[in-house]
Amino acid sequence: MLTIDRETHDAIVAHARRDHPDEACGVVAGPIGSDRPERFIPMLNAAMSPTFYEFDSGDLLKLYREMDDNDEEPVVIYHSHTSTEAYPSRTDVALAAEPGAHYVLVSTRDGAHEEGAPIDFRSFRIVDGEVTEEEVRVVERYTTGSTPDEKAEV
Known part of the structure; x- marks a missing residue:
């Protein structure tokens, strides 16, 4: 389950x-091993395409150094x-x-x-080419501990 x-x-x-009509892309970083998305990092879609996204290689290298x-x-x-629907394409999986x-x-x-229109927001795990959809739980905030504050769930 993704708690965000x-x-x-x-x-x-x-x-x-x-970014519509082009695809938007980005990363949400979190402390190693926490499974807690904390730092929102919108990225530029270097492909600037409505059907494909690609992180700029220089920006991606910089991001991984920052995360490290x-x-x-x-x-x-x-x-x-x-x-299309919010489901991984073959390219996304690959x-x-x-x-x-x-x-x-x-x-x-x-x-x-x-703005204000209903949005399809879904989360998946993709491991070795296998796609598994998971529940998304949106909370108002996290507690100061290492686990999300499920009591703040919306």
Whole structure:
């Protein structure tokens, strides 16, 4: 299950809407081993395409160095689909290189890119080419401990 705070969830959705009709992409980093997405990092889609996303290699290298320096890892890797459902494509599956990450997809099709429209926000684990959808729990905030505050669930 992906547990994500409301602010980060809303930032991912806003990024997907802002970049529509091109796919948006980014990472949410968190402390190594915590499975807690904390630091939202919107990235530039170097492909600038409505059907494909690609992280800029220089930006990605810089991000991984930052995460290494901060004892972080990519907890969420997200992107949007602009004309299809929020489900990993064959290309998404083939490029999934972080078996511990939650792969979040947001669909902005059928007017979902408009502010206030319902949005399809889904999370998947992709390991060795196998896709498994998981529940998404949105909380208002995390507690100061190492686990999300499930009592703050919305």
